[in-house]
Amino acid sequence: MQKKLILDSDLLDITLSRLCQQLIENHNDFSETVILGMQPRGIFLAELIQEKLKKTLKKEISMGYLDTTFYRDDFRRRDVPAKASETKVPFVIEGKKVVLIDDVLFTGRTVRAAMDAMIAFGRPSKVELLVLVDRKHTRDLPIAADYVGKYVDTLTSQRVLVELEAQGHKQNKIWLIKKEE
Amino acid sequence: MSKLSQRHLLGIKNITREDIELIFETAGNFKEVINRPIKKVPSLRDITIANVFFENSTRTRLSFELAQKRLSADVINFSASSSSVKKGETLLDTVNNILAMKVDMIVIRHASVGAPHFLSKHINANIVNAGDGTHEHPTQALLDAFSIQEKLGTVEGKKIAIIGDILHSRVALSNIFALKKLGASVMVCGPPTLLPKFIGQLGIEVEFDIRKALAWCDVANVLRIQLERQQIKYFPSLREYSLYYGINKKLLDSLKKEIIIMHPGPINRGVELSSDAADSSHSIILDQVENGVAIRMAVLYLLAGAAA
Numbered sequence: 001m002q003k004k005l006i007l008d009s010d011l012l013d014i015t016l017s018r019l020c021q022q023l024i025e026n027h028n029d030f031s032e033t034v035i036l037g038m039q040p041r042g043i044f045l046a047e048l049i050q051e052k053l054k055k056t057l058k059k060e061i062s063m064g065y066l067d068t069t070f071y072r073d074d075f076r077r078r079d080v081p082a083k084a085s086e087t088k089v090p091f092v093i094e095g096k097k098v099v100l101i102d103d104v105l106f107t108g109r110t111v112r113a114a115m116d117a118m119i120a121f122g123r124p125s126k127v128e129l130l131v132l133v134d135r136k137h138t139r140d141l142p143i144a145a146d147y148v149g150k151y152v153d154t155l156t157s158q159r160v161l162v163e164l165e166a167q168g169h170k171q172n173k174i175w176l177i178k179k180e181e
Numbered sequence: 182m183s184k185l186s187q188r189h190l191l192g193i194k195n196i197t198r199e200d201i202e203l204i205f206e207t208a209g210n211f212k213e214v215i216n217r218p219i220k221k222v223p224s225l226r227d228i229t230i231a232n233v234f235f236e237n238s239t240r241t242r243l244s245f246e247l248a249q250k251r252l253s254a255d256v257i258n259f260s261a262s263s264s265s266v267k268k269g270e271t272l273l274d275t276v277n278n279i280l281a282m283k284v285d286m287i288v289i290r291h292a293s294v295g296a297p298h299f300l301s302k303h304i305n306a307n308i309v310n311a312g313d314g315t316h317e318h319p320t321q322a323l324l325d326a327f328s329i330q331e332k333l334g335t336v337e338g339k340k341i342a343i344i345g346d347i348l349h350s351r352v353a354l355s356n357i358f359a360l361k362k363l364g365a366s367v368m369v370c371g372p373p374t375l376l377p378k379f380i381g382q383l384g385i386e387v388e389f390d391i392r393k394a395l396a397w398c399d400v401a402n403v404l405r406i407q408l409e410r411q412q413i414k415y416f417p418s419l420r421e422y423s424l425y426y427g428i429n430k431k432l433l434d435s436l437k438k439e440i441i442i443m444h445p446g447p448i449n450r451g452v453e454l455s456s457d458a459a460d461s462s463h464s465i466i467l468d469q470v471e472n473g474v475a476i477r478m479a480v481l482y483l484l485a486g487a488a489a
Contacts, residue, residue: 070214070222070252070482081486083183084210120219 006133006152006160007174015149019130020052022147023099026128030061033097038114039067039085042102044166045132049101064089066100068113087117094122099147103162105131108143133160133174152176185483189301189308192317193358201362205327207479208472215251215474225254228485230286231279234311235261235272238290240446240470241311241321245288248477254485257284272296273303280306286485289313307484315349315410321445322355324476326363328469329400332441337364342394344370345404345426345453348377349411352404352445357383370394371426374415391426395436402443403428403453419452429455433463441465 007015027033030053037046043065050063069084100114111129118124130147135154152160159177163169185200193201214222230249234242242258249256259279261267270278276287286307289297294314301308312318330336341360347353347369360367361384368386369376381387388394395401406422416422428442442454442464450456459466 067210069210070224072224075224075486076227080184081483084207086210087213116223120214120217120221122218 002178003161004176004178005173006176007150007172009172012149012172012174015132016048016052019147019149020049020056023049023053023130024056027097027099029057029059032125033099034062034064034091034093035099035101036064036066036089036093036114036118038100038102038110039065039069039087041104041162041167042100044164045103045162046101047166048164049130062091064091066114066117068110068117071113071116073109073113089121092122093118093124095125097126097128098124099128099130101130103131104133104135104160105129105143105145105148106135106138106160108139108141111143112141132162135160150174184487188484188487189297189310190319190480190484191297191301191308191310193319193322193355193362194317196319198362201323201326201359204323204476204479204483205330207483208323208327208475211251211478211482212472212475215471215478221251221253223253224482225249225252225485228252228285229255229257229283230288230481231257231259231284232311233259233276233279233287233289235289235291235296236312237262238311240473241290241318244470244473245309245311245320245477248474248481251474252478252481254286254481257282272300276300276304280304286481307487309480309484312351314351315354316351317355317358318351318445319355319359320473320477320480321352322359323480324469324473325352325356325402325443325445326359326365327476328443328465328472329365329441330363331468331472332465333399336360338366339400340366340368340398341400341402342368342370342388342398343402343404344391344394344428346375346406346415347371347380347404348375348415349407350404352402356402357385361385368394368397372416372422391428392432395428395432395440398440400441400443401428402445404445405447405449406452419449423452427451427453427455428458430457430461433458433461439463443469445469 037043050061053061065088067085067087069082128146131145132149134145134148134151161175161177163173186197288309288311290311291313294316296313297308297310326336343353357367368388370388444466448454
């Protein structure tokens, strides 16, 4: 198995800072904006971003978790049903701007499911997507991210592995993995 | 693992502790779903489910139907009283006719013990047992144990007394299996005529005195006296049963601790449970009903997912 480092801890911090600046540019003081981390892995990133925004803006940022399992389009099309995680949307999203956050954007199917899941809680005035890694040219659906940490050229045989301290890893590291034939 | 070990839910006896825990975890997620502004998810949109009820039911059928609709499944309902069963059609023919209309899952209630097991050997669809005679009622046991877990944090190590008509109760047997698998201590309590002779061999306590049973337990699951199944007299009168085995507020207040009162419904108020006990803060009877929908959603979701 070959492993190639795409982002290390320092670079990740710079990238997250830039993403937060971009968010503040578009959302001002976040009074009309909420962030939603996508389960299972997007929530760690969402927490990092919430933390950074909190420091910069010196105020609480509303954050929730969104689980897409019951909205997936591959139910009964995979061997084992996907395991559900917790959904927690402790605020009203009706009329709000929502920033969806996930670690890796690949086929776009999870994002489609997330939009379905989100709409069960109300009608947001605007929805944006933030991803840490955007895998280019791998989309199955017409979906694009508004904020991207890093664009990566990948093959479908490759995988992007996000290791974050919050998930129990020693250091924040993002890898590109190629499975050997 | 996020897959059940079985492709049918025939009884609690056939499934593992891991299966029960997976169902509980999934039910927890569905409980959040049914408390949303929009209480529906599209998971089972390409699935058709037939609710085949050869015995009367209000709560279970409504609960299953609601669970199916919350999952976006297509639902057809069949009840024996208004069907060709009256004209002499066999169970297998009836079900095969339903399946010929391209149905993916069968939820069946039948007065005969083993009817769902019999079907599972002859047909291809997923089968959920919604009660077979006096044998098992797995979804009820799951929602009971789930309600206990929700209220007490865990089932493991808790003491649960099942009180009343154990002899005719499918809820009792399924509850015993589920609670034992989850590591609880179980006691049955009732008049000797309403306790099966060898029930103690399931590894549970048997008690005839309700005061002792209530003093022992953390949770009392009170069962209905099933007069419709009793061909002979098992006790002199309902009044006498109520006097010796009925639970009321006074009895609960005389205990030195708080216990939880459960009942699978329908309650015979004033017989096994008085109104002041059923409506007291001890009672989690309506939580059981709410959890019933979440548990049934989890069971249907996991079984449908395993079919692929």
